Amino acid sequence: MSFASVYPHYVAKIERKGQQRSDVDLVIRWLTxxxxxxxxxxxxxxxxFEQFFDDAPALNxxxxxxxxLICGIRVEEIEDPLMQKIRYMDKLVDEVGRGKKMTSILRS
Known part of the structure; x- marks a missing residue:
């Protein structure tokens, strides 16, 4: 599955909740x-997604x-490294959508 095919869904999800695309980009850049x-x-x-994470300069x-939890699964317990990174991204996008403060989302 391509990252590009999922990215518009991330953006649409947070825009429906009154957030901005730039916030999605920020959390993805922070992670990768x-x-x-x-x-x-x-x-x-x-x-x-595999290429996206393999080519990432540095996972934060x-x-x-x-x-x-993401889809009923604890992200910290996911054993497959690629799936865990994808779910990290999903979790960050969810937090943006819920309107959490960026300092909290970016774990700073």
Missing amino acids: GYSQEQLEKAISDEVT PNASLITG
Whole structure:
């Protein structure tokens, strides 16, 4: 599955809840270390999620602080590293949609 095919759903989800696309981009960049230009290129190149995370400059060292449930599964207990990273991203987008403060979302 390509990251580009899911990204519009992330944006639509948070926009329905009154948030902005730039907030989605911010949390994705925080998680992956991508610059805005690199993120846009990954979207336009329609890279897979595996490629997206393999090419990420650096997973944020505080990513392990992302905890909680996504689809009834605790993100901190997911054993598959790729699936855990995807669920980290899902969790961050959910938090943006719920209107949490960015300092809390970015675990700072």
